[in-house]
Amino acid sequence: MTLFLQTTLNGLVLGGIYSLAAVGFSLVFGVLGIVNLTHGIFVVAGAYGALVLFTKLGIDPLLGIVPIGLALFAVGYVYQRTIIQWAVSRASLVASLVVTFGVAMMARNGLQLVFGPDVHTITPSYSFLSIPLGPLRIDVVRIVALGASLVLLTVLALVLARTHFGRAIRATAQQPLAAELCGLNVKNLHGLTFGLGAAMAGAAGAIIGIVQPFTAASEVAWTLNAFIVVVLGGIGSPAGALVGGLLLGLINAYTAQYVGPSLTQAAMFLVLVLMLLVRPSGLLGNAFGESR
């Protein structure tokens, strides 16, 4: 029983991180209709950013979230307004798939050139602490990671629900033409949404850096995770990302514990395929309706 609870706890913590790492992907997919295969790069770039800030300047990864988020926001905005926008306007939405895939390969190799192929971890002072929770134990970094993820997801949900910017994003996702007629600069909003997605991914990366080892090649897994989270939870909303992320975390943890650590990927894909067969719009559906 203790083992089951401990596994569940680990799965939920992992799931919280998955949620944050996927929410930007989900938002971009929902609002722009783009499957951004560069998403994992943003996550890994966030982790490397946190590593550099921590080792060179001694900045705690959690504080590092702020500059990392801002930097990735800028990168995401410019990337969407140039390369992605060009590809979409000259060819089609599908072209963005090829373009983002290509950019991801280049960026991965770029990161490998700069940081080398070694596995990195970030180890702040609280790395090796853990606290008892009844019969269970939980690492402090994991609590911190889960807490930070939930806070950021909540903030994003509030921004989307309560602010003009959030309403504008939702309106643009549903009816780009009407949004433009209501005075919204849709092109700019697409860039801002993409930037926001990249910033959330970068923040997730900084948090992942203190919980898990990472390399440049991890980006593939993070893009894939984001995709599965969206399929499980539904497109476009922080709530969907949270549901999908927690589910994926639990699937991972249970499979690793009870079936075998080497089969986690297989289990993920099994659930992915089943979900696509049974409820392709995800548990919470598309936050922006069936427009796409």
Add this chain to the structure above:
Amino acid sequence: MTATPGEQSGGNPTDEALLRVSGLAYDYAGVSAVSNCSLELRRGKIAALIGGNGAGKSTSVKMIAGALRSRSGSIMLDGRDITGLPAHKVVELGIALVPEGRLVFQHLTVRENLILSGHVRRAREKCTQSLGRVFELFPRLKERQAQVAGSLSGGEQQMLAIGRGLMTMPRLLILDEPSLGLSPILVGQIFGLVRKLNEEGISVLLVEQNVHHTLAIADYAYVLEKGRVVQEGEGRRLLNDPKVKEAYLGLV
């Protein structure tokens, strides 16, 4: 011609035109939708653009609102060249297009739909007042302000779409087929509303297939056929024109 001191709005007589559109053209993937659309709307008047399906009415007004970019020609608003401006900038100059098919934001609440467009710079300060006015015009929307727009009936969605346009405090309101798919009672209400808004000082460009109603309230009307203006004249005169009668009113 020089302006006389006594004249209103300080312009010369030809400045009576709030909107002057000439020679607009648009192709969809190489297929011509509009080849020569020219029209004029005098300040404070109602102009109508009528014609059958596929005549290019919607494409024309989308160009005027900046949602599509014309291949040629020019669009002048109040003597200012606005050709090629994107839609979100055209709104700021006081043109609101209520698009065909309403296109309300289905998953936003009624209130969110309205305050979103009330956020344009030209109307932002008066957003609360405008909201009050829209709720006064459409009590149904006030009752349902917390519901998502997708749950409204077709008529209510049309009211919301018009309300959304009014929130931007337009000088020129363009309505693209506002009566489409509505019951006869609602159609009557919509035309009554158009008249009322016009009496309050908003110039209106009305695109319609409901030709009878439209020509009855329009000061001036243009008939669009295969992407070009083929006929124009005062609304009531066109209503009695044999060609218009035959083609659009089903009377011979």
